[in-house]
Amino acid sequence: MAVQAVLLLILMSVSLGNTQTEMLKLECQTAVGVVGQTTKLCCSFKKNFKADQINITAGFVTKRGERDPLFWFKKGVANGDHRFKPPSLNDPSLLLTDTAVSDEGQYDYTVLTNRGITKEALRINVTAKYNPPxxxxxxxxxxxxxxxxxxxxxxxxxxxxxxxxxxxxxxxxxxxxxxxxxxxxxxxxxxxxxxxxxxxxxxxxxxxxxxxxxxxxxxxxxxxxQSHTGDEDRSGDTGFIGGSVIAGLIVIGLIIVGLLLALLYRRRHVQRDFPGITRQAGADADADIDADEVGSLHAPVKHKGFYLHRFSHALSDGSVPVVAFKIPSSNLGLSGLYVSSPIHARESLNHLLCCLCCRSSAEAKWRC
Missing domain, CATH: 2.60.40.10 (Immunoglobulins)
Incomplete structure (x- = not known):
């Protein structure tokens, strides 16, 4: 069948003569197809005469190096490789479906029309994208x-x-x-x-x-x-260092908590011995007490390292005011009520503290 079609076209071309062939020329562009997709072989007529319409009646495609046509058609009926689609009446372009790498190469395309026969070479290039590496x-x-x-x-x-x-x-x-x-x-x-x-x-x-x-x-x-053994070693060292830092922070935190608990315990102990204490003046431990300070009511005082509770008092007959100093039992074992007049409060208090420092068992009370 293929041979008959080729012979028929040859006989037609001879009968029509070279004059008409030169008046009609087929031009085709190089086609680039993608594997698995449809490739369009773009071709067109170049004519040297005026004509309203050119009708394509037959044609065939032959791959270079092969003897028989790969694809041929006559009056819309196609034969050969079914992936080729015949052109329309006025458009000589072809379609190639399901393009494969084997389709790449040089072709000869011959077309018979009502205005003569023309032949053109065309090329198909094929590409395919690589899969992700x-x-x-x-x-x-x-x-x-x-x-x-x-x-x-x-x-x-x-x-x-x-x-x-x-x-x-x-x-x-x-x-x-x-x-x-x-x-x-x-x-x-x-x-x-x-x-x-x-x-x-x-x-x-x-x-x-x-x-x-x-x-x-x-x-x-x-x-x-890729993983490196050196990276694992360095990550191990980092983990060890990080663990040491965390352990150190925990120890420091425990020490701080212990100190806070100790201070809280001491504060509660002081408040228990001195119920009237609400705050400490923060004065120097060796600061002396003025006569005016002695006269204040119910305020604890720290004098030469000893906490004393002072308060105003009156004699039994109510005529002479006095100032008394009460020493808690926690002060070196000496306790009691020490009374003095406001005028001689400083001297009396100093004498009292002297007794405390010497752990003297001097009289527990004196009075002016």
Whole structure:
């Protein structure tokens, strides 16, 4: 059938003569198809005469290097490769569905019209994007300063591309890598790149694997996440240091809590011995007491290191006011009520404290 169609077209071209052929010219653009998708073979007529309509009656497509036509049609009926779709009455363009790598190449396209026969060469280029790359390491856990290998693979692309390597500082390591390209059964390509180190440095990580197509346009990239034994050791040291810091903070916190409890206990102890104390004046421990201060009511006083409770009192007959100093039992074992007049309060108090300091058992009371 194919041979008959070819002979028919040849006979038609001879009968029509070369004059009409030169008046009608077919022009086709190079087509770029993507694997698995539909590719349009764009063609058009260039004519040297005025005509309202050009009707296409027959045609065939032959791939260079092959004898028989790959596809032919006559009056809208197609034969041969079913993936080719015949043109419309006025448009000589063709459609190629489910494009494959095997479709790439040079073709001859011959068309018979009501205005003559014309023939044109056309080319189909095929491309396919590579799948996202993946990276593996050897050994799985890399030791600092030891030999190591990084492997990057990308498959399913066409035409042949390349793989480049970059470290964390974007330094190109591709010159240290070897690239291997193999063809799959479907004629798509498999890329494999190996980057080898005699002594690897963890500061270079992570490495980035970049896949470029035949036009050096990036098809994809991935970053290696290799683990280093040195990193684990450093993380262990960091954990130990962090644990020590936390333990130290806990100890300091316990000490602070203990001190606060001790101060609270002492404060409560003082308040228990001196129920009238609401606050301490913060005066110097060795400050003397003025006569005016002695006259205040129910206020505790710290004099020469001793806490005394002072208060005003009157004699039994109510005629002479006195000032009494009460020493709690906690002051060196001496307790009692010491009374003096407001005028001689300073002297009396000093004498009292002298007795306390000497642990004297002098008289417990005196009076002016």
């Amino acid at each position: 993946s990276v593996s390491t050897w050994p799985e856990k890399i030791e600092e300063g030891s030999p190591a290998e990084l492997n990057c693979i990308a498959s399913g692309g066409y035409p042949a591309g390349t793989i480049q390597w970059f470290d964390s500082t974007n330094t190109n390591w591709t010159m240290n890598a070897t690239l291997e390209i193999t063809e799959r059964e479907d004629q798509l390509l498999h890329l494999s790149s190996k980057l080898t180190f005699a002594k690897i440095n963890s500061s270079w990580a992570p490495f980035k694997c970049v896949v470029l197509n035949s036009k050096f346009v990036k098809d994809g990239e991935t970053t290696s996440h």
